[in-house]
Amino acid sequence: MSCFKKGVVVLFGFSAFGQSNLQEHEIHSYVQAQTEEIFDSLVAIRRDFHVYPEVSEQEKRTSEKITEYLTALGLEVKTGIGGYGVVGILKGERPGKSIAWRADIDAMPSNIPDVVAFESKNEGVRHICGHDVHTAIGLGIANVLSGQKDSLKGNVYFVFQPSEENYKGAKAMIDDGLFQKISADEIYGLHISPFPVGSIATKAGNIYAHTNRVEVVYQKSGNEDSLINYTKKLISGLQNVPADSEFWNPANLGDPEIGIENPNTVFKDFLAVKENFEIDQTNDQLVIKAYLHSDDKKPLDTFLTVLRKTLTDSEYSENLISADYSYEKAVVVNDKDLTEKTVNSIKEIYGEKSVIPLYGVVTADRGDDFAYFQKEIPGVYFFLGGANYETGMIPMPHSPDFAVDEESIKVGVNYFSSMIIERLKAE
Ligand SMILES: [Zn+2]
Numbered sequence: 001m002s003c004f005k006k007g008v009v010v011l012f013g014f015s016a017f018g019q020s021n022l023q024e025h026e027i028h029s030y031v032q033a034q035t036e037e038i039f040d041s042l043v044a045i046r047r048d049f050h051v052y053p054e055v056s057e058q059e060k061r062t063s064e065k066i067t068e069y070l071t072a073l074g075l076e077v078k079t080g081i082g083g084y085g086v087v088g089i090l091k092g093e094r095p096g097k098s099i100a101w102r103a104d105i106d107a108m109p110s111n112i113p114d115v116v117a118f119e120s121k122n123e124g125v126r127h128i129c130g131h132d133v134h135t136a137i138g139l140g141i142a143n144v145l146s147g148q149k150d151s152l153k154g155n156v157y158f159v160f161q162p163s164e165e166n167y168k169g170a171k172a173m174i175d176d177g178l179f180q181k182i183s184a185d186e187i188y189g190l191h192i193s194p195f196p197v198g199s200i201a202t203k204a205g206n207i208y209a210h211t212n213r214v215e216v217v218y219q220k221s222g223n224e225d226s227l228i229n230y231t232k233k234l235i236s237g238l239q240n241v242p243a244d245s246e247f248w249n250p251a252n253l254g255d256p257e258i259g260i261e262n263p264n265t266v267f268k269d270f271l272a273v274k275e276n277f278e279i280d281q282t283n284d285q286l287v288i289k290a291y292l293h294s295d296d297k298k299p300l301d302t303f304l305t306v307l308r309k310t311l312t313d314s315e316y317s318e319n320l321i322s323a324d325y326s327y328e329k330a331v332v333v334n335d336k337d338l339t340e341k342t343v344n345s346i347k348e349i350y351g352e353k354s355v356i357p358l359y360g361v362v363t364a365d366r367g368d369d370f371a372y373f374q375k376e377i378p379g380v381y382f383f384l385g386g387a388n389y390e391t392g393m394i395p396m397p398h399s400p401d402f403a404v405d406e407e408s409i410k411v412g413v414n415y416f417s418s419m420i421i422e423r424l425k426a427e
């Protein structure tokens with residue numbers, strides 16, 4: 001840890017005397033110098049989390065390490081929020097808006113040996129979703145911005161969230177009064193991804209597919225087989241993705257021609273049915289369930305209307321009890337205005353190539369419970385590139401050979417420290 005005091009003093013002079021373009025950018029040189037200085041220590045911290053991973057709801061050691069680090073930086077620290085959630089509060093010298101940065105901290109159950117030398121010592125648990133990297137970046141941003149404290153207007157909240165993998169932690173923190181303990185105007189966060197290191201990628205609107213479960217309930221009258229066949233066919237027939245589409249292979253998400261970064265992506269304008277129907281039967285009722293994915297909410301609404309009408313008009317209308325969604329996954333939705341502003345400021349500071357615009361959304365049941373924070377306050381979620389195709393390090397979340405180019409820690413701390421500084425300056 002270091003404070004880079006010299007930078008702080010000079011900067012304060014800049015804001016007092018007005019800001020030219022050059023001066024505006026000076027602060028980001030300090031960000032980069034400070035990041036460079038702490039980079040090795042952040043890598044060491046990341047590897048420590050990697051060696052001692054903890055699954056959802058058991059992140060005791062991880063949260064203690066985070067608390068120690070934030071306390072040493074001089075931040076006010078709140079612990080035990082929604083389980084092992086930790087929040088560090090950085091108060092700028094002058095009043096202003098409040099920005100929250102979220103990092104998820106939990107690991108996953110996995111019995112496959114690590115592909116890195118600093119392998120997990122906690123049997124059956126591994127960081128194969130990169131949350132060790134997310135945590136190190138969150139701490140790095142807290143460190144860098146603490147060094148700029150005297151020139152900051154407003155507050156920054158560092159939200160270290162447990163239990164992302166079971167999709168419970170964000171909601172648990174909110175239910176435990178997170179937004180009463182802090183009053184943030186905007187929230188940001190990232191996930192490591194197989195984009196090349198040095199880049200980030202995002203888009204306005206939703207970034208992961210909507211996932212709904214449709215549930216059709218019938219009164220049984222001895223015709224179960226035909227009810228099941230009819231309903232499966234009907235539901236499958238209402239999707240707009242052909243069975244032989246490249247859409248069905250998640251490996252294509254990163255394809256330069258048809259993946260999410262190409263305007264002609266196959267991962268947009270879709271309503272897709274996962275064909276593994278679940279059938280439940282009681283003495284008198286038959287329940288048929290299926291999961292639907294769409295990049296947009298509207299087709300899901302239309303689907304339900306059409307399904308109900310078709311069922312009501314069908315020869316099975318007498319059997320029909322209900323057709324409804326019994327589950328809707330909370331989905332990450334990026335605020336349009338903030339996406340534009342943050343992307344532009346990062347591009348301006350780190351170059352046009354630093355941001356990959358996205359056109360499609362991620363399918364294959366992926367998601368992030370960061371979605372719950374965005375239901376409370378506007379925010380943006382970014383993919384951080386962590387792949388190095390020359391060394392073969394590809395951070396594909398949950399894959400057994402998950403590996404990250406640790407340069408991505410530097411990129412993450414630089415880009416998002418700068419982004420938060422720019423947001424605090426904005427009206
Ligand atoms: Zn995960």
Ligand SMILES: [Zn+2]
Pocket residue numbers: 129130131164191397
């Ligand atoms: Zn994850």
